[in-house]
Amino acid sequence: MSATKNTLLEKLQQGKRVYGTCVTSTGPMWPGAIKNAGLDFVFIDTEHIPLDRNELALLCQLYKANGIVPIVRIPSPDAYRACQAIDGGAAGIVIPYIESRAQVVDLVGAVKYRPLKGELLNAYLDGSKTMSAELKEYINAFNSDNICIANIESVPAVDRLDEILSVPGLDGVFIGPHDLSVSLGVPEQYDHPVFEKAVKKVIHTTRSKGLHIGIHFSLEPERQVKWINEGANIVVHSFDIALFAQRLKHDMHIIKTAVGDNVRKDADNKLVV
Numbered sequence: 001m002s003a004t005k006n007t008l009l010e011k012l013q014q015g016k017r018v019y020g021t022c023v024t025s026t027g028p029m030w031p032g033a034i035k036n037a038g039l040d041f042v043f044i045d046t047e048h049i050p051l052d053r054n055e056l057a058l059l060c061q062l063y064k065a066n067g068i069v070p071i072v073r074i075p076s077p078d079a080y081r082a083c084q085a086i087d088g089g090a091a092g093i094v095i096p097y098i099e100s101r102a103q104v105v106d107l108v109g110a111v112k113y114r115p116l117k118g119e120l121l122n123a124y125l126d127g128s129k130t131m132s133a134e135l136k137e138y139i140n141a142f143n144s145d146n147i148c149i150a151n152i153e154s155v156p157a158v159d160r161l162d163e164i165l166s167v168p169g170l171d172g173v174f175i176g177p178h179d180l181s182v183s184l185g186v187p188e189q190y191d192h193p194v195f196e197k198a199v200k201k202v203i204h205t206t207r208s209k210g211l212h213i214g215i216h217f218s219l220e221p222e223r224q225v226k227w228i229n230e231g232a233n234i235v236v237h238s239f240d241i242a243l244f245a246q247r248l249k250h251d252m253h254i255i256k257t258a259v260g261d262n263v264r265k266d267a268d269n270k271l272v273v
């Protein structure tokens with residue numbers, strides 16, 4: 001069992017929060033930068049970012065070597081994709097766009113019951129066959145480094161939250177705010193009462209069942225603080241490109257303003273700085 005995984009889960013189980021960010025770059029200097037920022041984990045998204053298996057495996061190994069837990073979102077709710085990511089070094093799997101209990105059962109089987117597959121795995125999962133004590137001990141030890149997280153990002157998922165969260169072996173939830181806001185009919189309106197009501201429901205329900213939860217925002221840090229105060233204990237803040245762009249824009253504004261290069265005219269032909 002890896003020290004990085006123990007540290008992450010121990011903090012959560014002790015009621016502490018864990019902190020991470022999403023990284024899209026494959027540059028070899030990023031793991032050290034993440035480590036120096038004092039983060040517990042890195043969120044690697046292969047659903048929207050074009051990473052091949054070799055790149056993903058290299059990133060996972062680099063982050064693990066730096067004491068950072070790699071959590072990977074696979075491209076689709078596919079058990080074989082989950083196994084591939086774990087084989088490459090992922091310590092956590094995020095299952096995108098989950099909307100049913102059956103999807104969670106399938107992915108929990110992949111993440112928590114490796115290397116079992118097929119009919120025998122299904123029999124163990126549905127309870128029609130009982131695992132021997134020896135096999136159960138082996139499977140638990142073999143998969144002790146694996147974390148299983150469901151991505152909740154649609155109205156059907158919120159409506160079926162109780163059944164989704166009832167699957168043994170599921171460790172937690174990530175809320176996808178962009179897709180959820182669109183599904184709710186209030187796209188990118190993250191202060192809308194409809195959006196806030198849905199997020200509160202997901203956070204409160206998840207925590208009431210003893211599971212862990214985070215919401216991935218690339219906006220101002222105050223939004224993270226708001227949802228932490230509501231109960232989120234996994235902080236997934238921003239991603240490398242957004243952080244770089246936001247800081248660069250901020251710094252360039254200061255520089256240009258200081259030397260008079262930020263001067264422009266408004267609609268009334270008045271100078272604006």
